[in-house]
Amino acid sequence: MTKDDVAEVIKTHGTERTNLLPVLQDVAATHRFLTEEDLVRVARAFKISAAEVYSVASFYSLLETQPRGRFVIRVCRTISCSMSGKGNILTKLKEILGIDLGETTPDKRFSLLETNCMGWCAEGPSMLINDTVYSHLTPEKVVEIIKEYRER
């Protein structure tokens, strides 16, 4: 985010400490992660140390502090999804994206991560791409979904 964009987000929420999380969430929403500059800008506005902002941000798995692609894929690894075939989904994703868990494609389009139960256990295997949920996944369905994201 540019300096002005961050300033804008901070302006809409205010700089009371209770607004720190909403500010970080909105700043992270554009690039899917928080840059060092973002953290420093937020820290200055809230008049707290950058280390403290980092300590808060790094606590939350959805607030990434390292570079991620435009589309962050999070595959549920918890038991119900795991039993309904999460393994095949992950294998398929690795194959078609050509990356391993935790990695980002060279074109910076996709990052592949695992996540814990996200509340779609009866419809597993499930995954999130940014904020969108995909459930009842099959390897074929995954191919279709990724194809569609490649065109965006």
Next chain:
Amino acid sequence: MSQDAEKSTAKLSKVEKKLNLLKKRAHLIFRNIDCVKLFNRILKKTPDEILATITESGLRGRGGAGFPTGMKWKAALEAPGAVKYVICNADEGEPGTFKDRVILERQPDKIIVGMATCAYVTKATEGYIYMRGEYNFMSKEIKACCEKWNDLFEKKDFPFRVSLRLGSGAYICGEETALIESMSGNRGEPRLRPPFPVSEGFNDMPTVVNNVETLAYVTMIMDDGLDFFKSVAKDDSMGGKVFSVSGDAAIKGVFELPLGMTVQEFVDIFGDGDTKAVQVGGFSGLCVPRKHFATTIIGYRGVQTGGSMILYNSTRSMYLVLKNYLEFFQEESCGQCAPCRIGCQQLLLGIEAMRQGTRPLSHIDKLRELVNVMGVASKCKLGMSLANPFNSITEHFFEEICSKW
């Protein structure tokens, strides 16, 4: 139709009949009502009358801990404080739980009326719905619902405003004091209790934290549901409960059913005919083996549950199940206190080592000792309740934990 197919449809319809009967016995949360009319009726009663009704209903928290809702509200009412808060806990992170999501999607008005009822009783003026970040896809609808009610509250001069806050992917923030820390702009690390949120919560002021489902039940009790709610009782487990069913189940999804069933009754309906264990109450609950199905009651008198029911059939290795649990806890422990931070890691390493044969089977005694120490020395219930799944699985499925299967 072949004979076999005929038989299986006959069996299915029998199960369905049973399920429908059960669903009818406890059908409140998903019943559609006119919430605005109801709210007007609520305001005609006195806060004392309402508190008495909620207390009489026997309603207990549906988030897992089962604390009597009437008592919680009374404590918040009596606690001194310049401002008071109501927080709806919509962080729903317990593995195998998704019922709050469905209630939020289908009955958001009931949640807000429940919060307003609590505010009316406790004199709280601000309300927050703290919803897990993974449910961001419904933020727009929930926000619009908040605005709609805020307008109505303003028109009626009812001094209460409600707004939405999002979590960002941390299971521990479902724990009420961690939730409050998170809302305060901090790391979501639980506080020592006491003091409880009812006396020192958000901004150190009296705060009621209630689960989504608890608040929806409040609304239905206010909608002349008191008698019905009490009539669903079996023993001291009053009212229905919304269950999330997943795993090796013939029927999966969200079902409102009466509390007080045995696990056997549950398995008869939801099982796939080969159920060997049921995890009642999510990963921090108990793993009930087949031989205890008939004698284990689901409810406050038996096994308490936030509603997560995960079924395992005989093709599942309980080693992999336990390993999956421990990996979850190791990741989700907030890391603030040593017994839980180190304990979660060591339990995982321990069962892996026993499995690989680098530790003798007697190592289990050490691991049990460790998990029991975590039960007394951890700061919050995450570390404390790990003994539930760990001991129940290793006790009943020890061969599976160590064998190469």
